[in-house]
Amino acid sequence: MDSASGAGASDPNSGGEGPSATRSAAAAEGSSPAPPSRYESQKRRDWNTFLQYLKNHKPPLTLARCSGAHVIEFLKYLDQFGKTKVHITGCPYFGHPNPPAPCACPLKQAWGSLDALIGRLRAAYEENGGRPESNPFGARAVRIYLREVREGQAKARGIPYEKKKRKRPNATAATVVENVSVAPVSQVADAGGGGGGEGSASTSSAAQTATTTTATTTTV
Numbered sequence: 001m002d003s004a005s006g007a008g009a010s011d012p013n014s015g016g017e018g019p020s021a022t023r024s025a026a027a028a029e030g031s032s033p034a035p036p037s038r039y040e041s042q043k044r045r046d047w048n049t050f051l052q053y054l055k056n057h058k059p060p061l062t063l064a065r066c067s068g069a070h071v072i073e074f075l076k077y078l079d080q081f082g083k084t085k086v087h088i089t090g091c092p093y094f095g096h097p098n099p100p101a102p103c104a105c106p107l108k109q110a111w112g113s114l115d116a117l118i119g120r121l122r123a124a125y126e127e128n129g130g131r132p133e134s135n136p137f138g139a140r141a142v143r144i145y146l147r148e149v150r151e152g153q154a155k156a157r158g159i160p161y162e163k164k165k166r167k168r169p170n171a172t173a174a175t176v177v178e179n180v181s182v183a184p185v186s187q188v189a190d191a192g193g194g195g196g197g198e199g200s201a202s203t204s205s206a207a208q209t210a211t212t213t214t215a216t217t218t219t220v
């Protein structure tokens with residue numbers, strides 16, 4: 001983003017270098033993991049797989065009759081070819097990103113794979129004459145299903161796919177820690193005058209004593 005805007009700003013000054021700057025900016029923006037040709041071939045393969053799935057469907061199913069529910073059915077069917085371990089709730093490794101030993105939990109399609117697949121099929125549907133408003137790959141039910149898969153796999157695999165939302169709890173915890181640490185410091189200072197030799201073991205008791213003292217003082 002920064003480099004692209006920087007190149008744009010320098011264009012008027014450099015004049016002749018405009019085209020090359022534009023080219024490099026475009027290259028930076030198009031830095032997706034898969035090159036276009038590979039994406040296109042993958043999209044074609046996915047589309048053919050889906051058409052084949054419709055052909056084998058019982059009862060028979062045509063593209064025109066295909067709904068979001070059928071798309072979800074297709075995604076569930078693909079799970080048997082998945083390679084991503086998704087722990088069941090009873091597994092001791094549920095929520096562990098790096099389990100120390102194998103387990104019998106099923107392999108499924110990773111959420112990221114399904115999400116990308118739906119994106120390709122959604123595009124392929126419209127490229128093959130389908131109307132955007134009737135695109136089953138863009139159905140709300142499919143979006144909800146993908147979100148459920150994402151949340152379920154994030155919990156089962158111990159891998160958060162969502163942005164962090166812990167700012168508030170962290171702030172609260174920090175405040176509590178500060179409050180706790182304030183008292184011991186003053187108490188350690190008090191204890192230092194008396195013994196000193198007893199070290200850390202006495203710190204906690206000293207803290208308690210000081211708290212008691214404070215409470216007593218307040219009462220008096």
Ligand SMILES: [Zn+2]
Pocket residue numbers: 086087088091092093094103104105
């Ligand atoms: Zn497991």
